[in-house]
Amino acid sequence: MNIENQEDFIEKVSKLNDGKNMKYSVYTMGCQLNENDSEKISGMMEKMKYSNTTKIEEADCIIFNTCCVRENAEDKLFGKLGEVKKYKELKGTIIAICGCMMQEKHIVEKIKKSYPFVDIIFGTHTIHKLPEDLYTALCSNKNVIDILDIDGEVIEGLPIKRNDRAKASVTIMNGCNNFCTYCIVPYVRGRERSRSPENIINEIEELARAGYKEITLLGQNVNSYKGNGSLGITKFSELLRAVNKINGIEKIRFISPHPKDFTDDVIDAIRDCDKVCKMIHLPLQSGSSEVLKKMNRKYTKEQYLNLVHKMKSRIPNLTLSTDIIVGFPEETEEDFKDTLDVVDKVNFEQVFMFIYSRRVGTPADKMEKQIPDEVKHERFNRLKSLVESKIVENNKKYIGTIQDIIVEGRSKTNNNMLTGRTDSNKVINFEGDDSLIGKAIKIKIISEHMWYLKGEVV
Ligand code: SF4
Structure with a gap:
């Protein structure tokens, strides 16, 4: 699917803005996938004759691109909405909110009730309809709510305004099928949908021609990428090898893979492709097999360690980074010590540490034995000390x-x-x-x- 039917609305909004020096601001919360979506939003805004400003008070249209993975993201958004209300009242600034938080019904209800000045709410599957939604808001003075509950199709052809000059992110798939019990992503981003290899390769070739040298391939679960066979590509290892051949691209990174899907062909592709950085972000989440089962991660501590061993033995000079959640419901002291044990054994280059926070609508939120805050913080601090001592040790080798x-x-x-x-x-x-x-x-x-x-x- 592409955005041809939006071209009319781009044209109509551009006409409304002609000679008016209109400005926009995008406020991005969340992961690199969200940042990539914000680059597409900026691309559409600039086609509609808005120019970017970082001074929110100058903006004629403010767009919040939300994330729902961390709990304090909600407080942040509501705080920001409180701040921008005055611009709406003073000069009629258009306020729009999008991103995964808008796929959560209770959040949309709260916005409708408590922040009625918000003009446009659009979801993760309707991002391409921003020109139409904006035109409606500008002309009708009505609130626009444009959210699809079902999984949207992959949208191609959105204009994009890149934030960087040397490195660029390219989304290769959307959604997730894994349903880790703490995670809201599968409910808000829908099931996995892979982009066609041809579209991905064309986009990267274009980036190379424009002088970009580093590419990060993005997806919730990149190693379950399924190509439709165009260019002979059906899986992630084949995509990596194809990107590696593109002239002008010098470094290739990817996030995030899932340990359960890390097949030998992907390990071999990383080893063989000279441009693919010998660094794998391999989310652990917990070192305890018991907790991993409750998280529905589909691997055990031993399987994770075996995978790391296999990767390190096949890929010379490999480094690893990871994500860890501390204080998952029912996590015991013994479970936590298993996490410390894995951190000690693997020697990660970087560890992104999170204190477990409950997300409405996930199975983990309903688990009875939630861990008290003081225990979570105490464990987090112990993990942090271990991670930092490892980093100091690791840094010396450079x-x-x-x-x-x-x-x-x-x-x-x-x-x-x-x-x-x-x-x-x-x-x-x-x-x-x-x-x-x-x-x-x-x-x-x-x-x-x-x-x-x-x-x-x-
Ligand atoms: S793999 Fe698990 S943590 Fe990652 S997006 Fe999917 S459900 Fe969430």
Whole structure:
């Protein structure tokens, strides 16, 4: 499906905006898939003659792209809505909300009741209809609610405004079939739908022609990607090999794979493809087989460790990162010690740690023995100490090494430095001028810090 029927509305909104210097702001909450959706929203807005502003008070249209994975995302959104209400009252700013939180009925009800000034609510399956919804809101002064409960089709051909000059994310599939018991994603993003290999490869070839050097393939569960056979591609390993052949692309990353679907052909493709970073993000979630069963993760502690062993023995210099949830319902001290044990054994390069938070509508929310907050925090702090001690140990190996990086831009934390990342996804900051941005260069690492490395151009 593509967006041809939206071209009319793009045209109509553009006419309304002619000569008016209209501005928009997109506020993105959530994961890289959401960020990629926001780039598409920005692409559509710019086609409708809005220009971007980071000053929310200047915007004529404010769009919140929400995420429902973490609980405090709701508080954040409602706080922001309280803040922007004054712009609606002062100058009639259009307020729109989209993203996975809008697929949750109780949230939409709350917005309708408590924030009636919101003009447009659209869901994850109707993002492409923004031009039509915006035109209706602008012309009719009515609230527009455009949400599909059923799984939407894969939408192709949306305009896109990339945030970066050197690296780009490409969504290869939407949705998830796994139903981990703590996760709301399958309920809000629907079942897995893979994009056609031809469309993915065309998009990446276009990015390469535009000078992009690093590609991240995105999906909730990338290694269950199923190609429709176009270009002879039916599975993820074949897609990786095809992307690896694209001239101009120098680094390929992907997130997130699921350990249960990590087949040998994917491991071999990572090993064989020179552009694929030898770094795998392999979400563990818990080191306890008991907890993993309750999470419906479909692997045990032993299976996870065996998989890691196999990957490390087949892929030289492989590094791993992971996600861990602390304080899942019924997690005992022994279960938690199993998590610490896996962290100790695997030596992850990065660990994204989360304290379990209940999500309405998930099976884990209904489990009786929820863990008290103080226990969750105490365990989280113990895990954090172990992870940090491992990071300090790991970082030392980088000193004096030469790293091939793509220069991404100015560091977000220090505007005097440029930034890039190792293949293992460690941030490197170094001095240099803007002419290096977007280039592939070599950096010598001169010092290590907890969350980044410092280097100098070779
Ligand atoms: S694999 Fe599990 S955690 Fe990941 S999106 Fe699917 S249900 Fe959620």
